Amino acid sequence: MAxxxxxxGLTALxxxxxVFGGLGAIGALGMLALFGAANAxxxxxxxxxxxxxxxxxxxxGGMLMVTMVLAVVSSILLIISGVGYIKLxxxxxxxxxxxxxxxxxxxxAIGIVGGQPFGLSSIIGLIYPLLTLILVNTTFKEDxxx
Amino acid sequence: MEPATATxxxxxxxxxxxxxxxxxxxxxLRSGGGIMFLLIFLTVGLSVASLFITPLEELVKIDGPxxxxxxxxxxxxxxxxxxxxxxxxxxNSDSVQSEYLLEKKPALLSAILLILLIAVPFTTCFGAFxxxxxxxxxxxxxxxxxxxxRANIFLGRFVGVLMFTIVSMIGTMLVIILYVxxxxxxxxxxxxxxxxxxxxxxxxxxxxxxxxxxxxxSCLLDTPFGSLAICLLISGFxxxxxxxxxxxxxxxxxxxxxxxxxxxxxxxxxWKYELLDGTPTVRVVAILAMLGFTxxxxxxxxxxxxxxxx
Numbered sequence: 318m319a320x321x322x323x324x325x326g327l328t329a330l331x332x333x334x335x336v337f338g339g340l341g342a343i344g345a346l347g348m349l350a351l352f353g354a355a356n357a358x359x360x361x362x363x364x365x366x367x368x369x370x371x372x373x374x375x376x377x378g379g380m381l382m383v384t385m386v387l388a389v390v391s392s393i394l395l396i397i398s399g400v401g402y403i404k405l406x407x408x409x410x411x412x413x414x415x416x417x418x419x420x421x422x423x424x425x426a427i428g429i430v431g432g433q434p435f436g437l438s439s440i441i442g443l444i445y446p447l448l449t450l451i452l453v454n455t456t457f458k459e460d461x462x463x
Numbered sequence: 464m465e466p467a468t469a470t471x472x473x474x475x476x477x478x479x480x481x482x483x484x485x486x487x488x489x490x491x492l493r494s495g496g497g498i499m500f501l502l503i504f505l506t507v508g509l510s511v512a513s514l515f516i517t518p519l520e521e522l523v524k525i526d527g528p529x530x531x532x533x534x535x536x537x538x539x540x541x542x543x544x545x546x547x548x549x550x551x552x553x554x555n556s557d558s559v560q561s562e563y564l565l566e567k568k569p570a571l572l573s574a575i576l577l578i579l580l581i582a583v584p585f586t587t588c589f590g591a592f593x594x595x596x597x598x599x600x601x602x603x604x605x606x607x608x609x610x611x612x613r614a615n616i617f618l619g620r621f622v623g624v625l626m627f628t629i630v631s632m633i634g635t636m637l638v639i640i641l642y643v644x645x646x647x648x649x650x651x652x653x654x655x656x657x658x659x660x661x662x663x664x665x666x667x668x669x670x671x672x673x674x675x676x677x678x679x680x681s682c683l684l685d686t687p688f689g690s691l692a693i694c695l696l697i698s699g700f701x702x703x704x705x706x707x708x709x710x711x712x713x714x715x716x717x718x719x720x721x722x723x724x725x726x727x728x729x730x731x732x733x734w735k736y737e738l739l740d741g742t743p744t745v746r747v748v749a750i751l752a753m754l755g756f757t758x759x760x761x762x763x764x765x766x767x768x769x770x771x772x773x
Contacts, residue, residue: 329495333502436520437513437642444505448498456492 323405327457330449331402334414337445338395345388380431387424391417398449404463411453411461418450475618479611483619484626491590491627496687500590501631507586508635511578515571516647537649541570553577554736555724563741568658569650571643573739576662580669580735584698587670590628591677592691594620595768600685604773617768621678621761628670636663665738668749672731672756673698679764682771701730731756 355363394417401410425443429435453461491497519537540546542565550561554577564573595617598604607616640659644652676697681690709723727733737749 324493325495326493326498329498434520436646437509437516440638440642441506441509441513444502444509448502452492452498 323403324457324460326452327402327405327460330414330452330457331399333445334395334399334402334449338392338399341388341392341395345385345392349385380428383427383431384424387420387427391420391424394420398453401461402457405461406463407461411458414449414453418446418453421446422450475612475614479615480619480622483607483611483616484622487594487620487623488626488630491623494593496590496593497627500586500627503589504586504628504631505635505638507582508579509638511582512575512639512642514578515574516642519571519647532648537571537647541574542566546570546574550574550577556736556740560741564739567741569643569655571647571649572640572655572658572662575639576665576739577736579662579666580738583666583669583735584673584732585695587628587673588677588691588694588698590631591624591674592681592694593687594624594678594681596681596684596690597687599682599771599773600687602773608773613769613773614765617678617682617765618761621674624674624678625671628674629667632663632666632670636666662739665735668738668753669731669735671753672760675757675760675764679760679767682764682768698732702727702732705730728752 352364352367394413398410398413398417400406401408401413404410421443425435425439429439433439492501519540522536523532547558547561547565550556550564550573551558554560554564564570564577595604598607604616636659640655643649644655673694677690677694680693680697681687684690684693705726709720709726712718712723712726713720724733731753734749734752737745738753740746740749
């Protein structure tokens, strides 16, 4: 399907991408800003307390950093692929959407290996990335060709 | 030129219904409504399960490795008197039914199903609201009318939405049952899967009248959003009205609450917990009631669809 009309489902996916991407970016950046401000205000005491708490929970600082970076990258990919869906682009839409899906799966796997518990909330978090991965490579494969 | 009857059959055709249903089901994922429904149903279903399972898992963590396991905890908590009283209150039933749900059947799955059945009427509307309204608005049905009858289009779309809903329900229930079996490990596999299948059947029969209601409303209105809003309002407001009516009757007459239980049986909502009842005859009556509501809504919808301007 070349230069065709955009299916309603693809528009819905684009809107969801903007919503989830926007919320993810605001959340990740807000958290970074909060940690930074708390650390600066307490001369590093807040950071030490946080690392102690994380060690008790069996998590490492490096793991938190990886999770934060993945969250920011996922948010950026969501917004970029949202634009791609609107314009029916193969590179921006299908490839970036697939990359987001894979990154979310890898992020969850890293989290589990790093000590985060795997529960129903992890599965709920994987619904949208999996749905994106399946839909852009099957249902909307012939639409994202520009 | 061929006569009109050669291209447009005048009678109901099961082949046409199947064809339209299959196409409608496949097309559901290409529509915004289908994707939103899938996302909402999966999220709501798993969130309801998480509501019961996550606290149990957290309790296991607090107790430490030497404490009770998640399965022992779930049995101890869910089979307590307090939970039994809560189940009796939610299902408006007696201790025999709460004992059946919590002791004879896997209690964790029963608790999940009780809450899931509350959410089903509303989540179903998200998948079924746009059976014909969008195409009526865009005048797209006129191309289909050249090849088939109105009844085939109406019933085909209904069956298509039903199949899509069933697939979504099976997916959600599979994840929940697999999680309860392998992560919580509280119940024997056969017991869990047979109760899960019965729960899935209950969810399916409860969704039937609501999909039929959406089919009716969808052909009444030519705006999909209007159809969704009205379907949700009918599903929710009918309960509020019935509750207010019950309160009014209780305060103005000397009737006792038990004698007014029939009020809620006038809508599918009132029959939902009978679908999980321990007595087979009660279950059969509830299924027949659901089928009756479905037939009534379909009849009303089809009658309107046959006459309306497309």
